[in-house]
Amino acid sequence: MRNFKSVRARTRPATPDKVRLRSRLKYDSRVSVIFGPGVIWQSGHDWRLTRRFTIQTLRDFGVGKTSLEEKIFSEIDAATEYIKATGAKPFNPRQLTSMMITNIIYGIVFGKRFDFDEADLHSMIEKLDLLFRRGGVGSAEGGFPEWLLKIVNKKEFDQRHIYQQISDHESSFDGQHVRDFVDLYLKAKTEEKSDSGVNTAGNTYRVIMDLFVAGSETTSNTVNWTLLYLQEYPDLQNKCREEIQQACGGRNVRWTDRGTLPYTEAFLLEVQRVSNIAEFSLPHTNQVPVTLGGYNIPAHSLIRANLYSANMDQKYWSDPHIFNPDRFLKNGKTFGHPAFMPFSTGPRICAGESLAKMEMFMITTNLVQRFTFARGDPSTKHNFEPIFEQITSAPEPYMARATPI
Template sequence: MLVEVVLLVVLFVLLKQLLKKPDGLPPGRWGLPLIGYVPLSNKNIKEHLEDMHKEHGDIYLWRKGSQVLVYVHDYRMIKEAFNKPEFLDRPQWYFFCINESPSLGVAGPNGPRWHNNRRFSLRQLRDQGMGKSKLVSAVLTQAQKLVVAMKEQAGTPAPLPIALFNAVVNIIWQMVGSRQFEMTDPKMKQLNNLLDEFMIASPRMYILDYMPWVKNVLPELMVNKLFNIDVVEHVKNKFISFFMEVIDEHKESLDRDNPRDLIDNYLLEMEEQADTDAPWHEKDLAILLWDLFTAGFLTTVHTLTFLFYYMANNPRTQSKMQDEIDRELKGALPSLEDRPRLPYTEAVINETLRMSSLVATGLEHSASTDTQLGGYKIPKGSIISPVIVSIHNDPRYWKDPQQFKPERWLDEEGRFTTKKEGFLPFSVGKRNCLGEGLARMELFIFVSVIFQSVSFSSPPGKTINSNPDPALPVFHSPITQDVLITVRG
């Protein structure tokens, strides 16, 4: 009997130690081994994070499955973290690697491959005109074509035209592949539908990333179905097939003395590095194009869509911006030199970026070694996630954060204030968005051209829902809905 009692006590002590959160870690939800903390409520992820923020402060953890996620709500703390080499890596999750091992492209890999591809992509985008006047004419052309499509739809409530998607795609695609698509090209509709499939299917991949051991327990067919791996693979393979066709065309027409675009320059780099161990190959180029394609236009399309919705709901703000555009441009097409003359337009764009917070909890980083943050131990392999939507609504940085107020971006003389603490639409640190310059240029040109010609409002008897789509909790995407476009007199 005594032996059984001793064994029970030992078992209880061992179980308690197994369930106990190690000392020195941030406060938060620990849960069970392999499973982590599983909330038993109908609250969404945003509501859970708000609850933990109120309970634990600006830094806390939530063990999901076997992964320790550290959520950060403080702007200065996340800026400190993402500028430290210990937090430079991406977690090697399915979401980032899309089933490629090793991870390819620029979004998912770490180490030399990430460094090479990011440096190469930045150089190529700058050479092709990112943030420079040489690209403005191409953006103006696409903006004007979009205005034509919007005028054709004017007067009839309907979702925003597919031409918005096509116009933004054409800009990034001109830079990387020297291609342009007609506004009515069926290929664009197909690619748009594929991206919608990916956006809907991808959140389930996070569950598999949290509990990778599931792959060793369940049959592969069940894993593929439960976590939408088959859907994501289908979308990825369709895009790679499309990119490979373009790569093959570039190989056949390559002029080594006159490279046209990013693809040409990558192929030349492949030739130069052919006899080395450098990781340059066509599959890597295809995934790099996937990364640039999705990140380079999807965020711009969604930002513009949110901006049109906000203007529909704030007609006085829309009129004030249009008055500025009319007064300063006098009907002329905008250039980058006009930006200082259009401070309110720039303010509307920045306020849209703040309010929409497209990547609500940021793109995760991983601790490459045991380190510290906010006075707490951060074990190697922990995932750092900035709660950007919370930072963008932090009253320490923003007065009346729930209100759409472009005026907050203007100083006392009415000049646009470009930098503000608490503002992270393009992240921060060495892994910040490499296309920020392109995105800001596109947004300025598109907004200036479009609002010269048309206005946006709610359909009669209805209101525009400017909240993010609840079906996509990780990424803030605008809800597809009818909007009324009116041609300005």
């Protein structure tokens, strides 16, 4: 399978400004991992500029558009060949979902993809897994300077250096792999008068890494949970497949088909609710004193939203621990629930929400259309308990079988 690269990066010569920026990105990458706030650790006016830049960047790179669909289909086709090669023998879905999602976000950010058997791809996945072990980038200490972090949390200090290794690996690529971020950075620099926020090369590099790191782990884990629930609830899997076949026949399922597959969409929503990929939001702070629910919160307090409590609250969900896609259906259509917040809530809601939804929908529907998923060992029922050593909620390792339709 051939690697793809950005047409613009391939065909357009680098301007002097771009050459200087690429050099600065490589130079700043070592310090920006520690000091550059990116989009995750930014606040106030600078955060609003950076978030706007990040969302617009994802749109410019094709999120929600046909151009990104083709990248996703490339990974679905590669996964199809990978699964067929197992010959219906048990395989590890976690490895498969990690390769697919990492390749998609890598293609968006760096303009290329890896074959599934390439060592660099597996090395990145291994580092990302280590990075999201409990105490990693999403912890409250994530914004501490190194000297303090080494004292208060040695494990977090070690995790940060894993992030550094990933960043160093990416900065070793030539400028074309940073590709259109260079164009967008220069455009933002022209439009913004200030030198703050998005208007620094180091911060731009940190935004790139935020997208790459956060966009790989969370979505691949969600698709991993989805395959697990499909194999553990074969009747519901068949119901999804029948709906897909009725609406789409034998053609590929596209992003524009989502309104015609209400039960399948409800299945995906229920997976997100019960799996609780992010049990808490990232830590944030309030710039002024506030009162919330009768509690006085002083300015500059560290605040994290308990997303798990919202997704599992009996006040809002009947039998919340039971997997039931029908709870998201009304009159044959899916509907939004006020207590459902897998991507956090408020102004700091995940900037990659649209990308994640597109990936989950297209991968799940097209794989269900092509395969029947079953337990690796028919007599072994999975317990759905997450791995508690991770920041994100991941299922304990399991094996699956997939039979072509």
